[in-house]
Amino acid sequence: MGIERTVADSKGKGFGELPNETNTKTKSKKSRRRQKKMPPPPPPPPTVQKLFNTCKEVFASGRPGHIPPPQDIEKLKSVLDAMKPEDVGVNPEMPFFRSSQGRRLQRITYLHIFECEKFSMGIFCLPPSGVIPLHNHPEMTVFSKLLFGTMHIKSYDWVTDLPADIPTSIKPSSETAFQPEVRLARVKADADFTAPCNPSILYPADGGNMHCFTAVNACAVLDVLGPPYSDPDGRHCQYYHDYPFSKFSVEGSSIPEEERKGYAWLQEREKPEDLEVIGRMYSP
Template sequence: MAAPIQKIARLAFHVFSRKQFDGTFHEGLKSLKSMLNNITSKELNFDVNSLKRNPTQFEEAPVGYVSIWEDDVISIGVFVVKPNGRLPLHDHPGMHGLIRVIHGALNLKSFTETSGVGVPSDLNRKLTTPQEKSLLKPAVLVGESVVSTQDECCVLTPTDGNIHEIRPVGETVAFLDVLSPPYGDSKDCNYYSEMSVTESENQGDGITWLLKIPSPADYWCETFDYTGPVIDEAQFDN
């Protein structure tokens, strides 16, 4: 019998490799979400405490990553975010992302980019050059919620909730992450900071202004070996 992560990888590959050609994409995505809702850390042979066996590597990095599978259609892995860490506000350009918490709990804050909104005058004064202003974008807050192992997986699409920040709630959190398509040479993650707008400039339309910034200095990621069931690509065709 195929391991749960093998079934997830196979379904994810089929769903995302056919999304532009198959009218059943949304049904497939729904099935993938349902399958992810049932995956556990035990089925991945994943234990946060096992990462501490390399104390120097584990203690220094605020975020860890365990790569499970990657091809040109999907990437699957586990992110581990320690109490003092975070995945800063960032985007996945043109990508779908599914997040399933397998240990602890996280706070997910997400935004959807919008357009057709005039820049408030106080931001125009702060950002004086055309180059600075080109890094500014308006977004609408989709929501901020706490997600734990008891909750369903979260789905972020290329247009909905694509800009997001993840922080642990309390202790270390670990989550299974399915991304399609993976990052590549032409796809880079962009980071953002929320810009404050004076109350008099607040247009009352729920707009948050985000400024593209370099990768924050407090964020870096160490990699750890995967010890769970091996994914067999040959089974993708079955």
């Protein structure tokens, strides 16, 4: 999954990093005695630490658009495949998974585990009927592990391999306002998934790079993005409307009628105003 970073100033923070060194020579012995000793933060669970260490290896290059080699993909996939809700300390009884009364879109919580320039780790907590709208993952390889619950996933990839007689982008006509063009996409997935199930993997141009998640019941999804979103680097999170193929007429299209359900038109949109994602720091 993975939408834009929701914890302010979180880049480079999280477990797995040493605290900044301080110059203790400039402090007097008296002031050091007065300082209250703070207990060290609790160590991350062993499975989370293993995930972190594996991500450091798999995303060592950290280049946008870079796809890790197959053996690294399998290594990270196997770590995620073995992870269970108790390994990260989440369960459906936690307050994050309670429905918000009177809201059309349910409030979603993102538990930030770690983020650096090369990868990010976090957990999305969706109450029943919670929706993460259709969005993209530019130049990213993304691993998503459904920890518990049932979730409907609909995902798309841009179409780039059709004959020249089939247009893959259309500018809708509108007399009232400018409308962004619609682009043709191929449906990658459109089904319910129930934990435990295999981790999903999407790539920069394949695997369902644009997807929408709808929680059938309370769901938790462990997300790994490499690299993460970055506005300064042009990796923005873009949202889309999706329309059936029949919504726009395409003259001379050679796509057979029975195959057209496997295509849709996507149109970029603003971030939904009623989408609310609350960011919290992960605490083991």
